[in-house]
Ligand SMILES: Nc1ncnc2c1ncn2[C@@H]1O[C@H](COP(=O)(O)OP(=O)(O)OP(=O)(O)O)[C@@H](O)[C@H]1O
């Protein structure tokens with residue numbers, strides 16, 4: 206099958222720091238695969254190794270069975286948007302793409318085609334230096350599409366884009382996957398992935414935490430419950446308990462009940478003449494599920510590194526500290 210990316214025990218160490226830790230997973234064609242992890246999780250490092258821009262310390266990543274360096278005309282296999290600012294600012298959008306095309310054996314007409322696809326035709330002769338962030342992203346995407354590759358890889362493509370731009374990129378990724386291409390896209394936002402990805406690979410501290418279909422992830426992690434608020438909380442809790450319904454108090458007179466619908470709970474309260482100030486069905490957010498998943502990996506590392514237990518939810522903070530160490 207064309208368009209397969211296979212990682213086997215892929216590892217990258219920078220001195221003491223293990224940025225990517227024995228990652229093994231496969232990215233398949235015809236779907237959008239979301240690559241999710243908090244800041245510093247190792248997403249960009251993994252993507253750089255995929256493109257041969259960084260050498261693995263151990264393990265291997267292959268594109269259709271080959272290393273990136275072994276691909277003949279790599280832009281025709283895989284197109285990538287890593288850093289939207291990595292371009293020659295003095296050149297026009299058209300010339301930037303033309304240079305890329307000419308050095309990769311891609312016909313000149315593709316330049317106009319991809320400019321049209323990303324909506325930059327009107328500013329094609331303008332210097333890229335003056336481009337807004339969104340225009341820069343579009344130009345980067347045009348470069349990725351230039352070789353008409355089977356595989357597209359985007360590192361945080363929605364960063365800094367306005368809602369219209371985000372909507373556009375989402376639709377573009379879905380349509381590329383719909384054409385049977387492999388789309389591999391990173392993000393640190395679960396909510397973003399839920400709207401775009403069919404498959405989900407989650408990493409934290411360089412390690413694989415989940416490799417699952419988006420549908421399964423949603424099914425397993427979106428707990429539904431009913432929020433009840435009553436001035437007679439104690440009585441209400443007893444009534445629920447007698448009916449075999451688990452209810453957890455959240456303070457402020459709020460109870461969260463599992464395993465019954467809001468209809469059943471409302472009727473039960475009415476039968477016992479209990480006053481309700483609130484009765485609302487709720488869905489736990491996927492973002493919460495993602496934070497719990499990544500916080501777990503941080504806890505594990507904290508324990509082995511220094512024996513200092515960290516509170517759940519510390520995963521994001523740890524990532525931020527690493528970013529600071531990097532000096533950005
Ligand atoms: N050239 C380098 N030298 C030393 N450490 C590095 C280098 N590149 C990355 N790292 C470290 O490797 C870890 C993973 O970084 P990476 O940029 O891959 O994370 P990321 O998941 O892309 O994060 P973000 O969401 O912030 O983009 C971080 O701790 C980072 O500080």
Ligand SMILES: [Mg+2]
Nearest residue numbers: 248249250360
């Ligand atoms: Mg990154």
